[in-house]
Amino acid sequence: MAEENFIDGLNKLTYGLFLVSSSDGETKSALVVNTAFQVTDQPAEIAISVNKNSFTRSLILKSGKFAVFPLEEQTPFVFIGRFGFRTGKTFNKFENIQNSVGKNGSPLILEHTLASIEATVCQTVDLPTHTLFIGQVTHTQVLNPDGKPLTYAYYQNVLKGKTPPGATHP
Amino acid sequence: MAEENFIDGLNKLTYGLFLVSSSDGETKSALVVNTAFQVTDQPAEIAISVNKNSFTRSLILKSGKFAVFPLEEQTPFVFIGRFGFRTGKTFNKFENIQNSVGKNGSPLILEHTLASIEATVCQTVDLPTHTLFIGQVTHTQVLNPDGKPLTYAYYQNVLKGKTPPGATHP
Numbered sequence: 001m002a003e004e005n006f007i008d009g010l011n012k013l014t015y016g017l018f019l020v021s022s023s024d025g026e027t028k029s030a031l032v033v034n035t036a037f038q039v040t041d042q043p044a045e046i047a048i049s050v051n052k053n054s055f056t057r058s059l060i061l062k063s064g065k066f067a068v069f070p071l072e073e074q075t076p077f078v079f080i081g082r083f084g085f086r087t088g089k090t091f092n093k094f095e096n097i098q099n100s101v102g103k104n105g106s107p108l109i110l111e112h113t114l115a116s117i118e119a120t121v122c123q124t125v126d127l128p129t130h131t132l133f134i135g136q137v138t139h140t141q142v143l144n145p146d147g148k149p150l151t152y153a154y155y156q157n158v159l160k161g162k163t164p165p166g167a168t169h170p
Numbered sequence: 171m172a173e174e175n176f177i178d179g180l181n182k183l184t185y186g187l188f189l190v191s192s193s194d195g196e197t198k199s200a201l202v203v204n205t206a207f208q209v210t211d212q213p214a215e216i217a218i219s220v221n222k223n224s225f226t227r228s229l230i231l232k233s234g235k236f237a238v239f240p241l242e243e244q245t246p247f248v249f250i251g252r253f254g255f256r257t258g259k260t261f262n263k264f265e266n267i268q269n270s271v272g273k274n275g276s277p278l279i280l281e282h283t284l285a286s287i288e289a290t291v292c293q294t295v296d297l298p299t300h301t302l303f304i305g306q307v308t309h310t311q312v313l314n315p316d317g318k319p320l321t322y323a324y325y326q327n328v329l330k331g332k333t334p335p336g337a338t339h340p
Contacts, residue, residue, distance in 0.1 A: 006214050009285040009310025012240040013207060013216075014186025014319045037183060037205045038338045039219040040297040044176050046183075047217070047302070049209040070182040115179040125295055125304065127210040132217070132304075134295065140179025149184045151321070168208045 015152035019069040019083055020048055021107040022059035028107045029056045029088030032080060034152045035168050036068045036117075044137040046119050049130045051166030055088040057131055064121045066135060067106035069113035072147040077159055079112055103139045114147045115140060130168060185322035189239040189253055190218055191277040192229035198277045199226045199258030202250060204322045205338050206238045206287075214307040216289050219300045221336030225258040227301055234291045236305060237276035239283035242317040247329055249282055273309045284317045285310060300338060 021030035035049040048068060050057045060066045071080070083093055098110040104118045119135025155161040191200035205219040218238060220227045230236045241250070253263055268280040274288045289305025325331040 004214070005211065006287070006307045006310040008312050009287045010208050010214060010216070010307070012285040012312070012319055013188075013238075013287075014184065014240070014321050015207065016184025018183075035207045035209060037185065037207060037219075038180050039205060039302055040300045041175065041338060042299055044174070044180060045297060046180070047219075049207075049217075068183075070184070115182040117176070117179045117183075123295060123297075125293060125302075127215060127293075127304070129212055130210045132209055132295075134297070134302075137176045137180070140176040142178050142182070149182055149323075151184050153319070168210060 017071050017075075017080070017150045017152055017155050018048075019071065019109055019113065020050065020056060020066055021069070021109060022056050022063055022066045023105055023107055024059050024062040025105065027059065028094065029059055030083050030093055030107060030109060031056045031088070032084030036070075039134060045122065045134055046117060046137055047132055047134045049127070049132050049168050051130055053166055060121065060133055061124075061131075063105065065104040065106050066119055066121070066133065067102050067104070067108065068117040068119070069109050070115055071150040072112050072114055072144060073150045073154060075112040075150055077161060080155070080161065110143065114144045114149060115142045187241050187250070187320045187322055187325050188218075189241065189279055189283065190220065190226060190236055191239070191279060192226050192233055192236045193275055193277055194229050194232040195275065197229065198264065199229055200253050200263055200277060200279060201226045201258070202254030206240075209304060215292065215304055216287060216307055217302055217304045219297070219302050219338050221300050223336055230291065230303055231294075231301075233275065235274040235276050236289055236291070236303065237272050237274070237278065238287040238289070239279050240285055241320040242282050242284055242314060243320045243324060245282040245320055247331060250325070250331065280313065284314045284319060285312045
């Protein structure tokens, strides 16, 4: 039996669209994910699911730190493509993009982002194609208080965006 | 220093609103969660974060099975309240609610739901206030193909809903 992907049921779930960045002190990178969510409240912890082929994942494994950025609804497609459809191994995703350095050393991306959420990894869960990082939130900053978050439904239905390679679902 | 909840940054994340059900063969229950998301693709796995005080959590721990139901945008507030603000320990949440039994034994809730996603627990991650269950998806069924999913933002901003006790964030 071919492995089912159960897409009809699973695509009724609601997701946002986020950038996740990390740095090992020398190299920095960032990628697009659709799974970033608070999993517990006291202390605040956030979980992200990152494809095992991603270069950013290797930086998170080295540094134990990452930052998450909810994207704004008006994010241009080319901006998403820059972070979601290219690899940070051979391409400098930050060239000509406004950025700085967060309190935990992760790159801060200052365009088309609503907030930064910095975290320190406290648990790493191995999944078949992805790694689930659970991080304790150490600092947040609102970058655009009035911006509306980009949802995955808006990206697919209005922007007609394709699923980035390595997404958690097709 | 008082523990920060970082709410200004964290409330820029996008969530849906879901029911999660389970049964130990004798007793059945369900609750409302805002964290349910596919975390890996081959095989399809879904993660849910469930408060440790929840009765449904004890049924998932016993049975190793659960089902997730994305709610439709038009879900009446009283329906959400029934599942989100009362405990299944002493209250039969299913009375006068259309329901049946899923392939994995979890209750199927057939009102105001867009799909059912049944899963078998393959990893359990202990978090401070919640348990993160990661389940392999075993069956899905679309219950309302044209319905629009209820988002947490819509629940808060349009329905003016309160945060259910035991949510992952305030």
